[in-house]
Amino acid sequence: MATAYDIAMKPGNIEEGGSAPAVTVENLHKSFESQKVLNGISLSVSRGETLAVLGRSGTGKSVLLRLIIGLEKPDSGSVRIHGQETAGMALDRMGEIRKKMGFLFQHAALYDSLTVAENVAFPLEHHRRDMSKAERGDRVKHLLAEVGMEGNLDKMPSDISGGMQKRVGLARALALEPEILLLDEPTAGLDPISSGEIDDLVLKLQREHQMASIVVTHDLHSAKTIADRLALLNEGKVVIEGSFAELQQCDIGFVQEFLKQS
């Protein structure tokens, strides 16, 4: 069965973008039947920058990432990757753009039937046919070492902890040296210590690779730790976007409530 990951990584063609932000979304609208989920979202993120997208469960954070990756199409509005409009783009061309994006889905981050090493090798097998088996093996070891998992190559996902699974998912997201990193709830379901370790890892990877990163989370502590800017969503709109200090100073009731409850 094709998973979201397979569909997302389907190959195609692309031209290079210029100096535009890595990701820009403008006035995005998306409904499912009568339910309006996104009601005019505009955001952008540049190389070297991490944007945290915050909001309560069900506010459309995962939908927003799926629109950016092109797994779903917006009803209206624009998604530009390095300045290139992708909202109306055919799936095969989108596949090539996606090679520049590493992503970690909220659920089912790994293939259950593949070992840790095979999971990380997967994108390389499909998109780096120029690599020999030995080169691929070396790259997998290097990627797993980057996330502190080099001692677990032959383990199955079910034999490692949730935090370790996220680490392996991050290694796989980095396999094709993405310029854009999209993480959906990387700390969800983890205990505070494991969450803190993932936050530290995301910070380290961001320092080393200087990607444009969007991290969706409902975890304010995590967002505060890893992000340069935060955007808080509610009822399909960005309520406020800015630094953590700017959110704290904001006198909008919803923002204060969110900060208090998180």
Ligand SMILES: Nc1ncnc2c1ncn2[C@@H]1O[C@H](COP(=O)(O)OP(=O)(O)O)[C@@H](O)[C@H]1O
């Ligand atoms: N494919 C879909 N079909 C119908 N409704 C969907 C679909 N994807 C998301 N939704 C709905 O959109 C809303 C936002 O979902 P989601 O983006 O997953 O929220 P969040 O990630 O912020 O918790 C939810 O009410 C969800 O049920």
Ligand SMILES: [Mg+2]
């Ligand atoms: Mg979600």
